[in-house]
Amino acid sequence: MLAQLAGGSLPLTVIVQDTADFDVGRGQQIADDSLEWSWQLNCEIVPTLIHRAKGAEVDRTYGWFREDWEKLSGVSGLGADLPASRPGCGSKTQDPGVADRLAIRFGAVKFNSREVEIGESEDPIEACHERGWSDGLPVVPPTPERVYRMLQGTTRKADEVLGLMPPDLVPCTVEKVAINAVMAGCKPEYMPVVLAAVEAALIDEFGMHGLLCTTMFASPLVLVNGPAAKRVGMNSGVNCLGQGNRANASIGRALQLVVRNIGGGRPGEIDRATMGTPGKYTFCFAEAEDSDWDSLAVERGFSADQSVVTLFAAEGVQAIVDQKSRTPESLARSFALSLRSVDHYKLVMHGDAMLVVSPEHCRVFTDAGWSKARLHEELGRLLTLPGKDLVMGAQGITEGMPENFAGADLPKFRPGGLMIVRAGGPAGLFSAVIAGWAASGPTGSTPVSKEVLA
Numbered sequence: 001m002l003a004q005l006a007g008g009s010l011p012l013t014v015i016v017q018d019t020a021d022f023d024v025g026r027g028q029q030i031a032d033d034s035l036e037w038s039w040q041l042n043c044e045i046v047p048t049l050i051h052r053a054k055g056a057e058v059d060r061t062y063g064w065f066r067e068d069w070e071k072l073s074g075v076s077g078l079g080a081d082l083p084a085s086r087p088g089c090g091s092k093t094q095d096p097g098v099a100d101r102l103a104i105r106f107g108a109v110k111f112n113s114r115e116v117e118i119g120e121s122e123d124p125i126e127a128c129h130e131r132g133w134s135d136g137l138p139v140v141p142p143t144p145e146r147v148y149r150m151l152q153g154t155t156r157k158a159d160e161v162l163g164l165m166p167p168d169l170v171p172c173t174v175e176k177v178a179i180n181a182v183m184a185g186c187k188p189e190y191m192p193v194v195l196a197a198v199e200a201a202l203i204d205e206f207g208m209h210g211l212l213c214t215t216m217f218a219s220p221l222v223l224v225n226g227p228a229a230k231r232v233g234m235n236s237g238v239n240c241l242g243q244g245n246r247a248n249a250s251i252g253r254a255l256q257l258v259v260r261n262i263g264g265g266r267p268g269e270i271d272r273a274t275m276g277t278p279g280k281y282t283f284c285f286a287e288a289e290d291s292d293w294d295s296l297a298v299e300r301g302f303s304a305d306q307s308v309v310t311l312f313a314a315e316g317v318q319a320i321v322d323q324k325s326r327t328p329e330s331l332a333r334s335f336a337l338s339l340r341s342v343d344h345y346k347l348v349m350h351g352d353a354m355l356v357v358s359p360e361h362c363r364v365f366t367d368a369g370w371s372k373a374r375l376h377e378e379l380g381r382l383l384t385l386p387g388k389d390l391v392m393g394a395q396g397i398t399e400g401m402p403e404n405f406a407g408a409d410l411p412k413f414r415p416g417g418l419m420i421v422r423a424g425g426p427a428g429l430f431s432a433v434i435a436g437w438a439a440s441g442p443t444g445s446t447p448v449s450k451e452v453l454a
Helices: 002-006 036-040 066-073 098-105 124-130 144-151 174-184 188-201 208-213 227-231 246-261 328-339 359-367 372-382
Strands: 013-016 028-031 048-053 056-062 161-165 170-173 219-225 284-286 308-321 353-357 384-386 409-411 418-422 430-436 448-451
Touching (some): 036 098, 048 066, 056 066, 098 144, 144 174, 161 188, 170 174, 174 188, 188 227, 188 246, 188 308, 208 219, 219 227, 219 246, 246 284, 328 359, 328 372, 328 430
Parallel strands (some): 013 028, 219 284, 353 418
Antiparallel strands (some): 048 056, 219 308, 308 430
């Protein structure tokens, strides 16, 4: 049949992936041992017949279907002794992992990062530990194939510079982020969320450098709103602040590894935290958006159908246990008393806070017709405190506000300094306060939001 084709009016080139024990007549035969031809021609099925003219593809047909081959080639009576049709089989370029290796070998992506060769006897995971690329837990070795697959999760170019990552102010590229996302255990579909988190960390108002240098307990908290959270399977429900969800764990960890491995933010060097926080491994979750309350992203000016990452300079999680309040007024007072302890009972406008309201607590408010805005308003009233009780020495406590505030009523949080999100499992009358870094506002860190782009 191939000899018949070669005798037609069009020149014939036969690209062979395996055996060559057949006659191609006057046609040219190419042994494609490296699979470069097959890859460049995007061959998925063997056989594939392609009609090219002036260096460009005109048409193609897959498998062996006599009618289609005759139409494409203009040669009639092809393969009279062959069955009328055979579906063919997969090209070798479709074997597991082969397409990625070919794409790297033949130039679909050009990596700019330095490739580190390790010895045959070295364990790749241990090699990452020894070279200081780990946060203390095992990382996934970032092979070229894994990094290439990670880059398939975004339409952005590998060499795009997102900004200068502190503290070393090193150019942070999409490729560098992909490498650290691999090490963190991300899936490629997480990349847009990871990139948004990294870009948010680069916004000046977030103060990433200061957050790294502080002796306080703080670390970036990543909150995700919108369709992307569901699309990548993030947890906003049971145990959302804990372990067990790959997206939550690896997206937050990827940001931390970017700060460490690209920016140079390593403990004992620029990271001078007195004690630190487990959040420096990962601190990432999604907001539950299945109630009438506006999401944090909507409150911050985005639409409900936008995917948004918000970064908050957070410290630890403090439980609010109130299993008896059945009115919004009572529960709001419980929340206010718990929020007063952020940083210190007598310090105001020092740190921001995030109030995480569980579904059962949220129901107390929604059943009474309270919106999130109404709760904000009530907490603002309850958290406006008499300065005489907060100044240094008051109530026998040396810590406190300067004496000149004694005659004023002082708000616990600066405007916009208290964020309320809804998350958690459906059972349990518990909520939580996540305190913010004491250096909040223009001189420290301000929560920032960034839309997730493909």
